[in-house]
Amino acid sequence: MRAFLVVMDSVGIGGAPDAGAFFNDGTPDTGANTLGHIAQACARGEADEGRSGPLRLPVMDRLGLGAALRLASGIEAPGLGAAPEGLWGAASEVSKGKDTPSGHWELAGLPVPWDWHYFPDTQPAFPQTLTDRVCELAGTEGTLANCHGSGTVMLERFGAEHLRTGWPICYTSADSVFQIAAHEESFGLDRLLELCARIAPTLHEMKVGRVIARPFVGEPGAFRRTGNRHDYAIRPPEPVLTNWVQDAGGRVHAVGKIGDIFSMEGIDEVHKGDDATLMEHMGRLVDTAGDGSLTFANFVEFDSLYGHRRDVAGYARALEWFDAGLGALLPRLRDDDILVLTADHGNDPTWAGTDHTRERVPVLVAGRGAGALGQLAFADVGASVAAHLGARSTGPGRSFL
Numbered sequence: 001m002r003a004f005l006v007v008m009d010s011v012g013i014g015g016a017p018d019a020g021a022f023f024n025d026g027t028p029d030t031g032a033n034t035l036g037h038i039a040q041a042c043a044r045g046e047a048d049e050g051r052s053g054p055l056r057l058p059v060m061d062r063l064g065l066g067a068a069l070r071l072a073s074g075i076e077a078p079g080l081g082a083a084p085e086g087l088w089g090a091a092s093e094v095s096k097g098k099d100t101p102s103g104h105w106e107l108a109g110l111p112v113p114w115d116w117h118y119f120p121d122t123q124p125a126f127p128q129t130l131t132d133r134v135c136e137l138a139g140t141e142g143t144l145a146n147c148h149g150s151g152t153v154m155l156e157r158f159g160a161e162h163l164r165t166g167w168p169i170c171y172t173s174a175d176s177v178f179q180i181a182a183h184e185e186s187f188g189l190d191r192l193l194e195l196c197a198r199i200a201p202t203l204h205e206m207k208v209g210r211v212i213a214r215p216f217v218g219e220p221g222a223f224r225r226t227g228n229r230h231d232y233a234i235r236p237p238e239p240v241l242t243n244w245v246q247d248a249g250g251r252v253h254a255v256g257k258i259g260d261i262f263s264m265e266g267i268d269e270v271h272k273g274d275d276a277t278l279m280e281h282m283g284r285l286v287d288t289a290g291d292g293s294l295t296f297a298n299f300v301e302f303d304s305l306y307g308h309r310r311d312v313a314g315y316a317r318a319l320e321w322f323d324a325g326l327g328a329l330l331p332r333l334r335d336d337d338i339l340v341l342t343a344d345h346g347n348d349p350t351w352a353g354t355d356h357t358r359e360r361v362p363v364l365v366a367g368r369g370a371g372a373l374g375q376l377a378f379a380d381v382g383a384s385v386a387a388h389l390g391a392r393s394t395g396p397g398r399s400f401l
Contacts, residue, residue: 003385004286004295004339005241007104008322010303011035012346012359013090014073022098024174024353029098029346032357034307035069037350038319039077041312049313054079056320059327060364063341064088064372068362071375087365089373089400091342091381098356099175101209101233103344104261104298108241109382109395116176117207123147125172130202134180137198138168138191145171150308150354151214151225154181160220162187168195169214174355178203181214189215189228200232209234210260227274231260239394241382242266245294248391253289255281255297275301275318279325286332292389298344307347308354315349330366338367338388338401342381363400373400 014033022029041047042055056079057065064087066080072090095102095112102112119125124146134143142165144158149171158169162183169181178199182192196213203211211232216225242252243266251268256278259270271281278299285295299322306315326341333339346359363376365384379397386392387399 001291001336001389002289002293002295002334003388004282004333004337005107005297005381005385006282006339006341007107007298008302008341008343009100009298009300010307010345010347010356011319011343011362012348012357013069013362014075014346015090015360016092016358019358022358024351024355024357027352029351029358032346032348032351032359033073033075034315034346034348034357034359035065035362036073036075036077037348038312038316039080040075041350042316043078047313047316051313051317051320055316057323058082059323059330060341062086063364063366065362065364067372068364071372072360072362084372085370087368087371087373087400089363089376090360091363091376091378092360093345093378095378097176097209098345098358099177099209100257100344101176101261103361103378104258105236105240106378107342107344107381108262109244109379109386109393109397110236110238110240111379111396113237114207116209118174118176119148119172119178121148126170126178131170133202134168134170134195134199138195140165140167142167144169148172148174151179151181152309155216155223155225159183159216159223163220168192174353176207176209177212178208178210179212179214181216184215184217184226184228193230196230196232204234207234227272231257233261233263235263236265240265241386241393242294242296244386244391244393245292245389248292248389250292250294250389250391251290253285253293253295255285255295256300257298258296261298275299275322279322282325282329283332286329294385294389303347303356307349307356310349310351310354312349333367336367338365338385340365340381340385368401376400
């Protein structure tokens with residue numbers, strides 16, 4: 001008996017009841033719908049770069065993806081109308097955020113017990129005391145950027161100056177996050193990671209959720225991020241699903257950035273890489289993970305490569321690629337396994353701005369028959385996975401199994 005909990009980062013399905021309290025460039029998130037709007041754009045022929053026609057997700061649709069979308073937001077998406085063969089529902093978040101830590105902590109059974117700190121969308125965005133501390137730790141006379149922005153734009157704007165001055169590029173977003181970009185060769189990867197690790201306690205005291213190291217390489221006009229990103233997240237203040245599974249004697253495999261998100265709480269093994277590599281890790285773990293184990297995975301590229309960049313066609317290609325990969329995994333599950341597929345927030349590539357969108361998320365379950373789960377809470381996911389593995393949950397969620 002094993003469990004596989006897979007988070008499709010940012011694949012929201014609209015309909016969050018409190019979306020009007022969250023904004024992108026001054027536009028409320030009311031009506032945002034990542035999956036629904038991608039499907040509609042595909043059907044209109046507006047997402048044909050590298051693919052064509054209606055959005056094709058036959059594996060997830062058979063699990064209940066189209067049904068979950070209709071339940072959450074009432075959208076009838078072209079190409080998503082199969083009769084569900086899995087358990088399916090739509091989950092709403094109670095934490096006051098639309099970010100990675102809030103979504104993942106709550107899926108793992110712990111709604112965030114405080115309000116995150118967010119930096120203002122001004123320039124400078126950071127208090128002088130924080131900038132001074134970064135300079136002290138980095139051994140530089142200043143920093144660059146000090147504003148809200150997309151990571152790729154930050155490299156285009158400040159990368160050349162970073163090479164000339166050696167100053168780290170510090171920026172933020174609508175999330176509770178402090179990001180530091182630096183060139184792996186001229187600044188040094190180890191130096192960047194040490195800087196982020198040493199500044200993280202200061203940010204965590206402010207209730208900033210994550211400090212993210214954003215290493216890059218290349219020359220002006222051709223900078224590119226590397227796979228050596230590292231997140232320094234606040235440690236969850238109470239036990240979560242990973243701890244519950246360990247307490248029950250199970251082993252926990254973190255695939256993708258799960259280990260970073262939970263500050264390694266309850267994690268036995270970490271398996272990283274780009275999404276293609278993560279799919280290979282998933283296949284190996286489906287074949288080899290031991291009884292009582294939890295494999296907790298995050299596939300980030302929906303969000304990082306396509307959602308924030310408002311790339312509808314790229315997002316659609318990623319969804320279709322993932323659906324095919326999932327189709328290769330499901331037949332290899334054991335009879336007493338479950339695989340739970342969900343998301344942590346939305347990031348509608350058709351929406352205003354470049355930030356996440358507040359949405360409900362799908363909850364699809366393979367391995368426990370078919371049926372409608374209805375409207376769920378994020379925390380119900382963690383409680384249900386724990387129940388399947390015979391682990392004692394201590395959060396507010398209720399098992400739907």
